[in-house]
Amino acid sequence: MLTKTITAFFCLFLLAALTPYGSERVSADHFLAYTTEIFDYNQDVVAVRLKYPEVTGPNRQYRSVNEQIRKSMMTIRFPGKATNQVFGKTKDLVQGVRRFIMRNDFKGYEFSSVADVMHNAKGIFTVKILNYEMPYGAANGSNSIVYLNFDIETGKRLGISGCFSDDRRKELVNLGKEFFIKKVKADNMFDFLDGQFLESFYLPENFAVTERGVEFVYQQYEIGPRSLGMPAFTIPHGEMRDLMDKECVLRQHLYR
Numbered sequence: 577m578l579t580k581t582i583t584a585f586f587c588l589f590l591l592a593a594l595t596p597y598g599s600e601r602v603s604a605d606h607f608l609a610y611t612t613e614i615f616d617y618n619q620d621v622v623a624v625r626l627k628y629p630e631v632t633g634p635n636r637q638y639r640s641v642n643e644q645i646r647k648s649m650m651t652i653r654f655p656g657k658a659t660n661q662v663f664g665k666t667k668d669l670v671q672g673v674r675r676f677i678m679r680n681d682f683k684g685y686e687f688s689s690v691a692d693v694m695h696n697a698k699g700i701f702t703v704k705i706l707n708y709e710m711p712y713g714a715a716n717g718s719n720s721i722v723y724l725n726f727d728i729e730t731g732k733r734l735g736i737s738g739c740f741s742d743d744r745r746k747e748l749v750n751l752g753k754e755f756f757i758k759k760v761k762a763d764n765m766f767d768f769l770d771g772q773f774l775e776s777f778y779l780p781e782n783f784a785v786t787e788r789g790v791e792f793v794y795q796q797y798e799i800g801p802r803s804l805g806m807p808a809f810t811i812p813h814g815e816m817r818d819l820m821d822k823e824c825v826l827r828q829h830l831y832r
Contacts, residue, residue, distance in 0.1 A: 607696045608641070608728060609633065615666050621684030621712065622673050626650070626666065628691040629703065637731025641701065644733065648705055648722055649689040655711060655718065656680070677711070684712035694723075695785045699829040700734065701726040702785045719796050721806050723784035727825060736783050736790070739824035748819050752792065752811055753777045759809040768804040785830065789813045 608631050615626040628645055631638045650663045654676050663669040673685045688708040695702035703724045710717030725734040740748055756777070760766045780798070784791045793808035813830065820827035 608701045623686040625688045640731030641726050682711045686710040699728045734826050739820045744819045752779045756809045768800045770800050773799045
């Protein structure tokens, strides 16, 4: 009997030892533990500030989440550039800013990217990134908002565009228009809207999972003048649930 017990224990130990490090899957109900990292640089008319969550843990999906957050934050949309520039390290970002102001004769440059966790439950980790860029000497700075939604089990980005059939997509757009108009009227911003936008209303791809529902946001100047800002509105979960296809990963997490 003792021999069988020892043999069984040894087999269990061997099985655990052979399991690849960091290969275990995270429970769908598990939230992600994270710390807040800050990078501040302010020298010689270059000001760079980064604040972002760093997910803790050895798993591959954790590293993937951290890499995607940092990549999005260290993307600069230099004015006048046809494409964005992505930097892998903070020192490269600072040097990139220096090269830009020297080539374009700016007096300096301010870049800020602040990421906050909006949702951390039901297998979904959502981050809101608020970016601000201001070349010294320009009339105005530029703002942008980026939402990142991650599947905690895999570390992959969650999309929403493929979650609806054609008919349901039309219903979603009409529903979104109703909630959008209510929101801008409540904020006293309706008069700033471009009239043509309401005639050809569309939902932005930029979305975030929140406790109340799914939030959508438009970028600066996307649907109106600067004074309109970056309007956001939310479609409640109760409205979204019935429209989403059952095969949609986002729906499987939210409404299981």
